[in-house]
Amino acid sequence: MNVENYINETLKDHKLHITLIDPDEQTPAEAVEIAKQAQKAKTDAILVGGSITDQEELDLTVKALKENIDLPVILFPGNISGVSKYADALLFMSMLNSTNPYWITGAQALAAPTVKKIGIETIPMGYLIIEPGGTVGWVGDAKPIPRKKSDLALAYAMAAEYLGMRVVYLEAGSGAEKHIPPEFVMKVKKLTNLIVIVGGGIRTAEDAKQMKDAGADIIITGTVVEESSDAYTKIKELTDAIH
Numbered sequence: 001m002n003v004e005n006y007i008n009e010t011l012k013d014h015k016l017h018i019t020l021i022d023p024d025e026q027t028p029a030e031a032v033e034i035a036k037q038a039q040k041a042k043t044d045a046i047l048v049g050g051s052i053t054d055q056e057e058l059d060l061t062v063k064a065l066k067e068n069i070d071l072p073v074i075l076f077p078g079n080i081s082g083v084s085k086y087a088d089a090l091l092f093m094s095m096l097n098s099t100n101p102y103w104i105t106g107a108q109a110l111a112a113p114t115v116k117k118i119g120i121e122t123i124p125m126g127y128l129i130i131e132p133g134g135t136v137g138w139v140g141d142a143k144p145i146p147r148k149k150s151d152l153a154l155a156y157a158m159a160a161e162y163l164g165m166r167v168v169y170l171e172a173g174s175g176a177e178k179h180i181p182p183e184f185v186m187k188v189k190k191l192t193n194l195i196v197i198v199g200g201g202i203r204t205a206e207d208a209k210q211m212k213d214a215g216a217d218i219i220i221t222g223t224v225v226e227e228s229s230d231a232y233t234k235i236k237e238l239t240d241a242i243h
């Protein structure tokens with residue numbers, strides 16, 4: 001399966017909802033249970049990653065997911081430990097507004113030989129941290145883009161496109177109190193040809209619909225499922241709003 005083709009084909013029909021699973025937050029068996037509920041609720045793929053990832057835990061989780069569900073499993077690495085040979089694809093990402101070159105090209109170079117060896121599909125992606133930025137902003141030494149400065153995000157997204165990236169991820173940070181302002185999405189969608197992913201603080205159907213109406217192609221949610229006792233109903237609420 002080519003995951004980027006799957007995304008582009010799906011986009012001809014509807015926008016995507018992707019369920020994020022942090023392998024450090026539950027056992028592999030529990031991750032499979034969440035993913036099964038998400039699949040039943042028509043999520044379009046499973047994203048696996050976190051800011052702190054134990055490689056063994058990641059491998060066990062991804063392997064269990066691949067054995068038990070039919071959706072693409074995509075890696076969202078928080079560091080070089082975020083690569084697993086069991087996944088279908090890897091978001092090969094650069095944190096464009098980090099102040100530390102390690103997160104822009106350093107980790108990527110250190111991981112590249114492993115990526116080559118396992119032969120996993122890579123999807124080149126610019127990763128942009130918008131205020132508040134959360135744990136990932138702190139870990140990634142980001143200079144988060146102020147919520148009133150959507151033009152700065154647009155400039156970075158344009159640069160990502162000129163650098164050959166095909167995807168941009170506008171990130172408010174996991175568990176953010178508020179998701180990114182719709183204006184950010186509108187501008188980036190209007191003035192680039194990138195696939196626009198949004199995440200961080202999206203909790204309700206209304207949040208998801210706002211992001212979709214602004215032009216987001218892929219809406220990621222993670223925390224909402226960790227906080228809910230009924231993953232199926234919560235994800236169904238989101239996918240109904242997005243599809």
Ligand code: 1GP
Pocket residue numbers: 020136171172173174175176198199200201202220221222223224
């Ligand atoms: C985190 O954008 C994702 O990288 C998801 O955020 O956990 O707030 O849904 P939430």
